[in-house]
Amino acid sequence: GAGVSQSPSNKVTEKGKDVELRCDPISGHTALYWxxxxxxxxxxxxxxxxxxxxxxxxxxxxDRFSAERTGESVSTLTIQRTQQEDSAVYLCASSLSRTVYEQYFGPGTRLTVT
Amino acid sequence: QQQVKQSPQSLIVQKGGISIINCAYENTAFDYFPWYQQFPGKGPALLIAIRPDVSEKKEGRFTISFNKSAKQFSLHIMDSQPGDSATYFCAPLYSGGYQKVTFGIGTKLQVIP
Structure with missing residues (x-):
């Protein structure tokens, strides 16, 4: 079955720009982590x-960081006015519920702020 | 407050040797003790986990040993292979209610031929 997917896989942005990262969890997983x-x-x-x-x-x-999730589906992580220290890999994980502990991770989005 | 302390941060082992990674924790309420494995460019994946009702769990070449009194658990990789080269994270948690998971800092294992 499909795992956790994230997009984009890589993102290069200029300092001060906003970026939006997307996570599609495994279908039926109610818990989602960034x-x-x-x-x-x-x-x-x-x-x-x-x-x-x-x-x-x-x-x-x-407060430059925010995230949303629509129901039990897609989540977006938004970073406003990006700074160089925001450069990192952003990983999303989902699990079946809050009482099922194994987290399934996506491949991550590598963010580079220049 | 550092709730989870993982060691060593890096480890080089000869092929066929035993790799040992340790995780010490402070919260006595923790009752689920997993190890995650992460290959470069990938997200972590659950490797093996243990509950405190047993002191050891073995899955193939991978063994978790748990010492409740010492508040630590360890991952042993027997007959280490180059394909085991990865970063390993411990992430103990309390299963009785939501608690954000604190991952260890990670151990980068390199198995050399």
Whole structure:
């Protein structure tokens, strides 16, 4: 079956521009996570969506970052006024529910801010 | 507050050797202890996980050992192969309710022929 997909796979943008990253979770997965992975670093939690519950936004590093999810489907992560320190791989993961713990990751979007 | 401490950050092992990666945690409520494997250019994927009701779990060449009193668990890769070269992350969590998952910093394993 189809896994988690993300687009674009690579994005190069100029400092100050806005970018939008997309995540398509596995069909039927109600939980969706966004992480940031800087080069050679671990995974940094950004935001969590679970069904129609209020998302956990506690990991968003600044108000330039926002994310939306339509129901239990696609999610978009938006970074406004990008900065060079935003350069990283942005990973999306989904899981069947909040009580099923295995997370299935997409391949990530590599963002480079020049 | 560093809830999860993973070591070493990098590891070089000869083919056929044993790779050992450790994860120490602080939260005694954690009750699910997974290891994820990430190849370059890919997202992490669950490799093996353990619950605290057992002290060891083996799947093929991969074994998790769990030490509840020491609050740590480890991944052992027996007969390490070049194809095991990847980055490994621990990500313990509490299953009784939503809690954002804290991943370890990762261990980059290189298995040399």
């Amino acid at each position: 992480y940031r992975q800087r080069l050679g670093q671990g995974l940094e939690f950004l935001i969590y969506f679970q069904g129609n519950s209020a998302p956990d936004k506690s990991g968003l590093p600044s």
